[in-house]
Amino acid sequence: GENVEQHPSTLSVQEGDSAVIKCTYSDSASNYFPWYKQELGKRPQLIIDIRSNVGEKKDQRIAVTLNKTAKHFSLHITETQPEDSAVYFCAAYDGNKLVFGAGTILRVKS
Amino acid sequence: KAGVTQTPRYLIKTRGQQVTLSCSPISGHRSVSWYQQTPGQGLQFLFEYFSETQRNKGNFPGRFSGRQFSNSRSEMNVSTLELGDSALYLCASSLGDRGGSPLHFGNGTRLTVT
Numbered sequence: 001g002e003n004v005e006q007h008p009s010t011l012s013v014q015e016g017d018s019a020v021i022k023c024t025y026s027d028s029a030s031n032y033f034p035w036y037k038q039e040l041g042k043r044p045q046l047i048i049d050i051r052s053n054v055g056e057k058k059d060q061r062i063a064v065t066l067n068k069t070a071k072h073f074s075l076h077i078t079e080t081q082p083e084d085s086a087v088y089f090c091a092a093y094d095g096n097k098l099v100f101g102a103g104t105i106l107r108v109k110s
Numbered sequence: 111k112a113g114v115t116q117t118p119r120y121l122i123k124t125r126g127q128q129v130t131l132s133c134s135p136i137s138g139h140r141s142v143s144w145y146q147q148t149p150g151q152g153l154q155f156l157f158e159y160f161s162e163t164q165r166n167k168g169n170f171p172g173r174f175s176g177r178q179f180s181n182s183r184s185e186m187n188v189s190t191l192e193l194g195d196s197a198l199y200l201c202a203s204s205l206g207d208r209g210g211s212p213l214h215f216g217n218g219t220r221l222t223v224t
Contacts, residue, residue: 032210043200043215044153051210089153093210096166097143100153 002027002094006101013080015110023090023101024072032093033066033073038103039086047088048075080108111136114203114216122222128189131219133201135182141165141206142184143213144176147198156199159184160206188221196223 003026013019025033034049050057050064050073057064061080066073077084085108090101115134123129135142144156155168159178176186182203188195198220202213 034210034212036215043217045215046212049212095208097155097158097168098210098213099155100145102152 002030002092002099004090004092004099004101006090006104008104009102010105010107012107012109015080015082015108017080019075019077019080019084019106019108021075021088021090021104021106022072023074023092024070025092025099026071027092027094028068028071030092030094032098033064034091034093034098035064035075036089036091036100037086038089044089077106080106082108082110084108114201114214116199116201116216116219118219119217120220120222122224123191124224125191125193127191128187129191129221131186131188131199131201131221133184133186133203133216135184135201135203136214139203139205139214140182141204141211142178142182143202143204144184144186145200145202146170147200147218148196153200156186158206165206191223193223196221 006023031052036044037047038044061078063076087103091098117132141160143158146154158166162178173189178184198218200218202215205211
């Protein structure tokens with residue numbers, strides 16, 4: 001079955017810096033890759049997603065890139081702000097279910 | 111549009127008991143998925159229901175079961191509770207497209223087994 005690995009597990013950045021979170025997946029048939037943000041005590045919320053026929057997608061300060069050949073995808077957050085502090089999860093849809101990475105705790109220091 | 115609603119928010123049970131959790135999806139969503147979230151294991155897939163049928167199942171023991179009703183509302187049941195079942199149980203609804211569609215999560219039910 002699909003396996004998703006996510007790195008780093010913890011990331012601390014200074015306000016205004018960029019943050020990058022990377023994920024790799026094992027099943028080449030996976031075709032949908034969403035990213036979720038979970039603030040403390042709250043539900044995971046979708047922040048951006050990408051399908052396998054697209055290499056990059058941007059939404060304001062957030063972008064996701066996908067390399068199908070290498071089977072990895074990354075989340076890029078520019079000009080980080082304190083409210084970006086949260087746990088971020090990547091996921092891969094293998095045709096049956098969404099498989100999540102273990103999560104990255106992002107801390108933005110002001 | 112109302113979001114995904116899960117009840118109850120908190121539950122405290124003792125070992126050996128059983129528990130039922132409820133989830134009401136977003137109107138128009140036919141798929142309901144359940145996930146277990148723990149600090150050490152992240153988000154683990156339990157099962158998915160689509161149009162009242164279990165479409166997919168994760169690697170959990172048979173003590174974990176679910177069902178979906180004709181109005182797409184879903185329930186999850188855990189029998190013979192163990193201490194290790196303590197977790198946040200998240201329900202998520204989606205359109206259920208086979209190509210993958212965004213999951214919309216509820217606030218979860220925090221289950222504590224003592």
